[in-house]
Amino acid sequence: MECKKEKNLERCTCTYSSCAKQGICCECIAYHLKSRQLPGCVFPADAEATYDRSFEHFARLVTSGKV
Template identity: 45%
Template structure:
């Protein structure tokens, strides 16, 4: 998936991903496709603190929602 997203530059400002050098930063379509293929969720599903763990698993997402 190397296609550029027409709105990638504007999406980059709102993208919560802090993974260094992420080639999908700001490109939501590529990001979602990448994480879906790995049975994961993208950074935008997590709080800023949770996102820093780089654990994108559904299990981690669900464990963060249990209270």
């Protein structure tokens, strides 16, 4: 499968600019799931900026209607 890194970068909302996985979604997702986290792109901008990418944080956002 061909990676579409450049196209992925057009819609990547991750603000962790030094991340080597930006635009390489399969690596990003695998990395975060190992730590019981979700990638920054599934969070609203204000929540992503906290760098709390935990499942629990995402669940709180869903429960409060922010996602």
